[in-house]
Amino acid sequence: MTVKAGGEEPYARGPAPEGDEAARFSAMLEDNVVDLYENAPCGYLSTLMDGQIAKVNATLLGWLGYRREELVGRKRFADLLTVGGRLYHETHFAPLLGMQGEIGGIALELRAADGTRLPVLVTSTVKTGDDGRPLLIRTTLFDARDRRAYETELLRTRREAEEARLEADRARLAAEEAHQVVEAERARLHRLATTLQRTLLPPSLTAPTGLEVAAYYHIASADEVGGDFYDLFPLDGGTWGLFLGDVCGKGAAAAAVTSLVRYTLRAAAVYDPAPAAVLANLNTVLTREYHGTDPRFCTVLFGLLTPDTEDPRGGFRLTLASGGHPPAILLGADGSARYLPTPDGQLIGVIPDAHIATTTVCLRPGDTVLLHTDGLTEARTLPLGGPVGDGDGRYGDDALLALATSLAPTTAPAAVTALQELLDTLGAGVDDDTALLALSVPHPTPETEQ
Template sequence: MVTAGGEESNGCGHAPEDDDATQFSAMMEDSAVDLYENAPCGYLSTLMDGRIAKVNTTLLTWLGYRREDLVGRKRFTDLLTVGGRLYHETHFAPLLRMQGEIGGIALELRTSDGTRLPVLVTSVVRTSDEGQPLLIRTTVFDARDRRAYEAELLRARKEAEDAHREAEQARRAAVEAHRVVEAERARLQKLATTLQRTLLPPSLSAPPGLEVAAYYHIASIDEVGGDFYDLFPLAHGTWGLFLGDVCGKGAAAAAVTSLARYTLRAAAVYDPDPAAVLANLNQVLTHEYLGTDPRFCTVLFGVLTPDSGRRDGGFHLTLASGGHPPAIVLGSDGTARHLPTPGGQLLGVIPDPQIASTTVRLAPGDTVLLYTDGLTEAQTASLGRPRGDDGGRYGDDALLDFSTSLAPTTAPAAIAALRELLDTLGTGVDDDTALLALSVPLPLPVPESER
């Protein structure tokens, strides 16, 4: 039909172009809905109290839930593991409230069948025109491929071995194979070193009136170790510190190391008592790894409190041990002694382990050393048998003698000397070693003119 003005009509009083525009708009709306529902990542919208208001099909498929199971019935934290909830409540949620956006955070979700799904989470707070927070939009990325890095290391090693065998057949092939092996070795070293770095604090900030130094000795570039340490401020001018050793190496040890570090920090916020902090970590480990795949570790956790009652300063250090080698105190009088924590048991093995605690005052000139057993378990066959040696190991007594030779000292000087010792032991150190030292500086002498 043609109108009087010469325009074609569809008989309903409007031009075909109007129908085309309407159909195109509908198609675009359908495409947008499909893109949201079946995106390669999960989308989640929650109210400010955490209740789930909207979730896309992709995330529902990953988790194995129906939409009606979650929307209006669950909170985002209900989908997290125990460790994930602790981290969300103590770190993620406060940062999101302050900044309005937080991204790239590694968490683990619980699927409907109880398995863990590693994810990377980015959340943004949406506000009204008046600036009032309305809801939280969260994007969830599947991070399971990151857990496959150990298999990638094994695959790469096999490729290198095959290249070596092929290199024996011809000089040209040998030259090329050598190049491939060296490039692969450099890649593996960079991968392992980068991953190891993510499991350690980027820096340590010393409390006022205290010197701090730390060192991590990597025994093998092919495997990620499970040693860890940290020093961080707590409330009311106190500081928390820990040093521990997870059993095993590789992906499993790295996962436990990450969980242990975040749990120790989070638990100390709720109750800084060292024994309570380690009990909390034990509960998380036994809950997360209960059954046929137990994961355990040894840990020293301490709280530093300034000794405000003394004119010369100093600190009180309370240490709790979960089966870890005792710390060593290098005194200002030139002596060294173990700080005994006898009877402390491994964490992650039994529901209610014994946790041993002790308290010591660090006076000016005193240094305390925490270490993992990679040093004391080092083989010393090529160096003779130092006093205190046990079956070819460097041993606890030898380390105590070495510490005595250093006292009195400072934290940086003690760590520098121990690094030289590890270099001397060389390939005898077949396990990673973490070192953490703290010292109270001696007061500066008063100039004669001011006396």
């Protein structure tokens, strides 16, 4: 069953319930919709066409410290903005919304009840009636405090490190002391970059019942934050979402985009978990947030795991959508290995209507699926004396598939360990970060068969 949040009509796949069962189903469905709206990870509000607030969810109320009755019917959306945000809303945001009917990814600042400021990313859509007349405005707000704090602190630390280096050049008589200052600043930058990198990755992964999971992140440079990311998280109805991808570039800019991408993927999966729909939502956010002379894009695989209840042996159906990302590898229980084709999937964040390719596979006991970023296949092997690659100086896709074939059948932890050892062997030839995520269906044990 799939439920749409935000006031949309719920729908179900399969035959509709009847009688008393239909009544219980409807009550449960309504509770789910209300809970999804009220406790979504982002703020929601609906306003009349004059901006008066008609509906607001608990998430946004918690951010701002207001009671519902203080806002609904009493304030307009513009009243929640700072002075500068209100001016921008009146001169740019509202006119563009009126002309286009939708505007998103706009950075604004809200003023909370206690006077503090809350940076947010705002998306608004005008909803119309059957006659085409505008009825109300629905607005989604994403909390941008972490992203702004990371950017500000990282840029500030970089400036301090650079100033320390310039001062060391000018104070040649104190070369040793200057060197110590520089190294101390570099160590602090390293710690900050490492801390920021950890915030862009899940602290740990919880495996769904009936699956093994393993992940690994290989840092190519300790001085710069990379743009690779992955995650695995539960959704409604026993399904799980997963993703792995790579943002272009490094440093603070890439970290900001990575944070936005991870947040958007998780949030989008709550509303419509269909993999192609999730990546389409992300593409819309990136193309609107980053455009013009500073485009930002990523490659990404998004998957939806669903227990296969029709197979008595157990297993899962995995649907993968690709936005220009290297394909996943299926290591079969029969000892085979093959890429899961997602041809012609386009980069996410480059063009408004990117093509998104999908594929579906059934994971049976003994099967393992491996997702990876291109830091591994793009690694240099010659003249480093490392593992033999595809003959062009890179490790390459063919060499990776050959290694996967030699490992199959295997488990997620064993596959990730083998690739971790490979990355260590390649050493300095790996000049880009690499993320690995593997899932496997274990063979049933006597205990699980009972």
